[in-house]
Amino acid sequence: MVKIALIGFGNVGKSFTRILVNRVTELNKLGLEPCVIGILASRGGLINDECIGSRALIDLTNKGLYSAPNFKTIELRDLINLKPDVAVVSIPPSYHTGEPNLTIYRLLISEGISVITADKTGLALAYGELINESRNKGVYLGFTATVMAGTPVIQLLKGLRGRIVKNIEGVLNATSNYVLTLVENGLTMSEAVKRAIEEKIAEPDPAIDLGGLDAAAKATILANVMGINASLRDVDVQSMLNLKDDYIKESARKGIRVKQVASVDLTRRLISVKPMEVPAGSVIGSITGNYNALIIRLNDGKEITIIGPTGPAEATAEVMFSDLLEYADSCLTMGKRIKG
Ligand SMILES: NC(=O)c1ccc[n+]([C@@H]2O[C@H](COP(=O)([O-])OP(=O)(O)OC[C@H]3O[C@@H](n4cnc5c(N)ncnc54)[C@H](OP(=O)(O)O)[C@@H]3O)[C@@H](O)[C@H]2O)c1
Known part of the structure; x- marks a missing residue:
């Protein structure tokens, strides 16, 4: 049996729960039975x-946690006390x-609990510490x-270990595509940003996307x-919010697209996110x-070029489920006993 705690029960947490129920056979193939021992949201x-x-579980994904008859004002410690093997964390930090x-x-890692997450900021601020601690505690x-x-894509990059990579460059935020396309098609930047926020495509704080x-x-x-070994604070970030609408539109007319490009120069150890001009026909x-x-x-x-879908929540949860299978696989490979 693999004892699972779900921490965060919004779009991603609920999608993960549905996948867990519907694809239980994937875990069964590894000889494992999942057991959700608790779910925690903000209240x-x-x-x-x-x-x-x-x-x-399916009822909870449909009706929400707060209307459940057995809902309690529990805290993280109550879940930890039940000694889950793995916690699936989906909370926006x-x-x-x-x-x-x-x-x-x-807290989870120090208690010997494995973690699967879709939240980027914690890792972007303290990657080395979290990886080292998880290794020290022998958790996934x-x-x-x-x-x-x-x-x-992270699995692809892990597969390139030992090879010499000069740099990586790409578009890692889909919302920026959406807003720039709206501007190319006639909206002003502020109109495009407002629309993306209203349609819940962009985070309410424009600084994020x-x-x-x-x-x-x-x-x-x-x-x-x-x-x-880098932190989010080391990144040279230039906002695209200050771009002039006419510049974006005029560039598009000339066959040039302005994109929010993220780059990692592995030789100079520099990370940046900047609006850049790229040929419209390029990747x-x-x-x-x-x-x-x-x-x-x-x-x-x-x-090596990789193009693929990012969210929404369902796609994100699918990848977290793949991580759960990898976790189960690694436990079996190492002969580590999951609680029975
Ligand atoms: N949605 C996507 O397409 C997507 C894609 C990639 C990555 N992600 C990442 O996945 C994470 C979750 O996204 P989401 O869309 O599922 O967010 P969401 O719908 O806002 O759900 C967040 C959940 O976290 C709970 N929560 C907030 N603070 C908490 C706390 N202190 N303790 C316990 N639970 C707490 C919330 O509780 P309440 O229910 O009480 O509000 C809610 O259940 C984010 O980090 C996001 O960046 C999301």
């Missing part, structure tokens, strides 16, 4: 050390402090969903995966909608 949650059943996630990750830290969500913080956090995680220039792209340049002049 409390549910615990049941005999496992919350599949039907109850502050881009400035990484909280409450950093405190939650540190799964964060494949933090960058390009629906496309497991369009100011470049989201892409900077993702680029920082990729840099760390590639062996650069980065042709990315639209909910897609991201990453070009990985190797030292022999060859390139």
